[in-house]
Amino acid sequence: MGQSEDCIFPIEDALEMILIFDKTGKISYANAIARQKLEYKEDVYDKYISDVFPNTFKNCEDGFETDYLFGHEPQNLVAYRKNLTCFPVEARIMNSSMNADIYICMANDILEKEFLSREIEQVKQEAQQAMKVKSEFVANVTHELRTPVNGVLGNVRELLSEKRDARLERSLHLIERCCDDMNKIINNILDFSKLEAGKFSLEPRRFHFRNMLNYMKENHINKITEKGLGFFMTVSPKIPEYIIADELRIVQILNNLVSNAQKFTSLGKITVEVLKTAQVNDRIELFFIVSDTGIGIEKTDRDKLFQSFSQVDASISRKYGGTGLGLNICKQLVELMGGRIEVESEKDRGSTFSFSIWVGLCEGEDNVSLLSDIKEESFISTSPTAISMDEERQEAENIRRYGTPENIENLKKNLSKLILCVELENWEKAEMFMDTIKQLTEGAPPEVSRLVLRLKMAIQKENYDKVIVGYEALNNCL
Ligand code: ADP
Numbered sequence: 001m002g003q004s005e006d007c008i009f010p011i012e013d014a015l016e017m018i019l020i021f022d023k024t025g026k027i028s029y030a031n032a033i034a035r036q037k038l039e040y041k042e043d044v045y046d047k048y049i050s051d052v053f054p055n056t057f058k059n060c061e062d063g064f065e066t067d068y069l070f071g072h073e074p075q076n077l078v079a080y081r082k083n084l085t086c087f088p089v090e091a092r093i094m095n096s097s098m099n100a101d102i103y104i105c106m107a108n109d110i111l112e113k114e115f116l117s118r119e120i121e122q123v124k125q126e127a128q129q130a131m132k133v134k135s136e137f138v139a140n141v142t143h144e145l146r147t148p149v150n151g152v153l154g155n156v157r158e159l160l161s162e163k164r165d166a167r168l169e170r171s172l173h174l175i176e177r178c179c180d181d182m183n184k185i186i187n188n189i190l191d192f193s194k195l196e197a198g199k200f201s202l203e204p205r206r207f208h209f210r211n212m213l214n215y216m217k218e219n220h221i222n223k224i225t226e227k228g229l230g231f232f233m234t235v236s237p238k239i240p241e242y243i244i245a246d247e248l249r250i251v252q253i254l255n256n257l258v259s260n261a262q263k264f265t266s267l268g269k270i271t272v273e274v275l276k277t278a279q280v281n282d283r284i285e286l287f288f289i290v291s292d293t294g295i296g297i298e299k300t301d302r303d304k305l306f307q308s309f310s311q312v313d314a315s316i317s318r319k320y321g322g323t324g325l326g327l328n329i330c331k332q333l334v335e336l337m338g339g340r341i342e343v344e345s346e347k348d349r350g351s352t353f354s355f356s357i358w359v360g361l362c363e364g365e366d367n368v369s370l371l372s373d374i375k376e377e378s379f380i381s382t383s384p385t386a387i388s389m390d391e392e393r394q395e396a397e398n399i400r401r402y403g404t405p406e407n408i409e410n411l412k413k414n415l416s417k418l419i420l421c422v423e424l425e426n427w428e429k430a431e432m433f434m435d436t437i438k439q440l441t442e443g444a445p446p447e448v449s450r451l452v453l454r455l456k457m458a459i460q461k462e463n464y465d466k467v468i469v470g471y472e473a474l475n476n477c478l
Pocket residue numbers: 256260261264292294295296297305310311312313316317321322323324325326327328351
């Protein structure tokens with residue numbers, strides 16, 4: 001009778017291979033799966049543990065020799081079958097708690113697991129290689145695209161410097177703007193692929209912090225005031241005049257946040273605030289807050305914002321343009337600078353993006369700014385005249401709802417841009433300008449609202465003649 005039949009262990013049918021051997025190394029029990037895997041039958045009971053694990057156990061006079069560390073910790077061993085072929089196992093071998101002369105070995109065949117993990121490793125390497133090739137390709141293509149775009153831009157600017165008739169000049173300005181937009185997209189893709197490929201490095205150097213902010217403001221102020229929006233910037237006096245950081249990348253983050261704020265706001269204001277929030281030796285933490293009173297973002301959409309290629313919805317991207325890469329790049333840049341970026345927002349009430357970064361202080365320089373807070377305002381205001389409280393209130397309400405004479409001036413500017421788009425048959429862009437015009441004239445007198453509606457419908461129908469009539473009527477009315 002076979003010894004396995006004598007055994008009444010419930011482990012006979014266990015899925016794990018179980019071998020029991022004595023201090024001489026002789027096997028006294030092997031469960032069904034162990035016999036099957038090792039390809040033994042009853043003859044397993046003539047065998048020693050050194051036959052199963054010859055690399056780990058050696059027979060000797062007093063039994064066996066091994067440097068195996070007995071215990072519950074699993075170790076990878078090589079198990080040999082009867083026909084001397086082998087396979088990897090994860091084994092735990094320990095003394096029986098009832099009899100110190102008895103050893104129990106529990107082992108799992110990990111051939112499949114190893115095979116799978118090798119396959120996963122291979123797939124991972126192939127994916128990484130493909131990713132690298134893709135990133136290199138994207139980097140090369142975008143780099144190559146820059147040259148022709150800059151060529152067009154250079155020539156357009158040269159033409160613009162000469163005297164041209166108004167219509168041609170408008171077209172040239174439009175081409176110039178298209179090239180600038182294209183450059184922005186190319187740069188975004190280039191940065192994104194470099195960041196993804198881990199090839200991006202910051203270039204910190206000493207620079208004048210407030211000049212950097214003023215430069216950033218200059219980039220946006222025309223578009224912001226054209227839309228009739230207010231712009232306020234406050235900088236804590238605790239921030240020194242000069243700091244060490246990657247100036248271009250800080251400007252890039254701020255440009256992205258402020259241009260989004262401008263893009264998604266048609267009434268109200270944009271504010272930028274910068275604070276010093278911490279200091280450790282010669283490094284300080286700066287905290288930037290960019291707020292707007294624009295369309296806001298639904299709570300459910302906020303998590304998606306910082307993912308690459310993510311825009312809140314397709315209709316938004318159609319209306320406002322963009323690649324959905326900007327905020328992802330901002331997040332990666334902020335994290336490279338040791339900080340984090342967050343958003344708070346309320347649908348239809350506005351959004352606040354805030355981010356922190358760590359920057360260096362300049363050695364041996366007075367690290368406290370001599371300047372007072374920057375408090376800059378570019379808000380379009382009415383010129384105060386002697387008017388009664390009621391009139392004043394009414395006027396304030398009108399301004400809130402409709403806008404000031406300057407706003408109307410901006411409306412006219414938007415209108416002429418719209419006409420330019422219509423002339424170039426760029427109906428999508430025209431629709432975008434029309435949306436801005438509609439928002440700017442919300443709450444306007446009924447005759448204006450009606451004209452706006454008529455103009456909007458003509459644009460949707462792409463009816464050139466009707467648009468021109470509508471435009472002229474609205475222009476006269478304004
Ligand atoms: P894009 O270049 O397309 O603007 P971003 O990554 O900068 O890409 O922004 C992604 C999306 O986040 C935008 O398409 C918009 O839906 C939303 N978003 C960003 N900033 C604002 C904001 N200030 N107000 C409302 N929505 C915003």
